[in-house]
Amino acid sequence: MGNLYRFVEPVVLLLLKKKGRSYGYDLSGELHKHALTDAEIERAALYRTLRQLEVNGNVVSEWETDDSGPARRVYRLTAQGERHLEEWATVLEHVSKSMNRFVRDTKNLLNGKTSRKKARPA
Amino acid sequence: MGNLYRFVEPVVLLLLKKKGRSYGYDLSGELHKHALTDAEIERAALYRTLRQLEVNGNVVSEWETDDSGPARRVYRLTAQGERHLEEWATVLEHVSKSMNRFVRDTKNLLNGKTSRKKARPA
């Protein structure tokens, strides 16, 4: 898995795939809707993640000055970025299953269950 | 959630609950069976996590010199540690669901699906 980045990276990749193209300030308003934890995602973390994704060739950016307001650095996924998103999905699918197992095991232990399933008593 | 510790903390709590009492070197051999990611869990991280758990009152330890071999620092959960484990289960259940949603969304996007479900073509 390498680094966690508080799972900012995969969410950014997904959002970029979904929107086609976008920029930091815009993404920051939608990140929480797809976030994997309820921890707030810092703007600083977002900007740094985007730059890192570009350094690694997963996205490319260009300045957009046409519209109103300050210039925007607009990002879009590269082909490699799409593969990277797919890899994240594979990894997170695996982690999700592990977490489910953890939750099941924990609940069984804390409720003092044996291995058989049984309806909860009133 | 606070800190992630590469998810060492919750796994240690679960193992301690399961085994009743144990010590670092013993736990290190079983951690990978319950680990949430396939990243190797460093011994250093384990020892430091155990100490941190004790500082926060989630476990208590005592030296055991009776048996063969070098002295062992044997840990067991406190009542607070059990609650902490339960909290972890709640958090991870939530994260697991978020990850599942992420995986579903990603696969739909990458396969170019619309919203309807459909059997895979051969």
Added chain:
DNA sequence: GGCTCTACGTGCGATGTGCATCTATTTCGC
């Protein structure tokens, strides 16, 4: 002209991580 909103960042101290290393005791091979 000043205030607010949009937009992109950086600086820096605090914390966390990985790798290597250290100490000490016991057991095993021979």
Added chain:
DNA sequence: GCGAAATAGATGCACATCGCACGTAGAGCC
């Protein structure tokens, strides 16, 4: 009986990461 390996716990340090604060700048508003 002696050295090697296993058991057991822990630290040192360089480096990465994180959160918070701060900095810069253009556009629109009144």
